[in-house]
Amino acid sequence: AQRVTQPEKLLSVFKGAPVELKCNYSYSGSPELFWYVQYSRQRLQLLLRHISRESIKGFTADLNKGETSFHLKKPFAQEEDSAMYYCALSGASGTYKYIFGTGTRLKVLA
């Protein structure tokens, strides 16, 4: 079955501490992986995708095909990082159907 698992509903860290939001996936084939973020009272928006291999707002994510994981990391959390984070995958061909995880709420404490 195709699915995305985010095991933590809530992750609280102190400002300046490292952050790792976990994402594991199950997919037959080679999916594209994404992280979307929703800040308070804002729309869901793309944070980063694995094919671009870029760092956005200090966040990075590496696709580990062996462990079927796509964890989101940031070395030093900032208060403005507090938001809801969703991991998602899309088939690399065909319908490009998206599957979202249940999300992790990140709270960065002062």
Place this chain on the structure above:
Amino acid sequence: EAGVAQSPRYKIIEKRQSVAFWCNPISGHATLYWYQQILGQGPKLLIQFQNNGVVDDSQLPKDRFSAERLKGVDSTLKIQPAKLEDSAVYLCASSRPLGSYEQYFGPGTRLTVT
């Protein structure tokens, strides 16, 4: 560029009533998606259009939900009759032609069924 527009933003109805949501995607975006997001869960894809054709509606409860995208631009999603479990935020998203993966989301419509 203007973002994805949705209306209404909030709707409260009684069970067994009908409701319709409207979405206007970003100009030039050929692909349009409707998602259902129940509290505490991630968005679940209901239907995906490419221009005015349906690409995927495998998770759309077709006995009560319907959607159309006339002329390949605006789209409406209808629920008839509504059930209590339909209470959720309904999100519309759009993206450029198939193969471009970034989706742009609208603000959503919060539906409460009493």
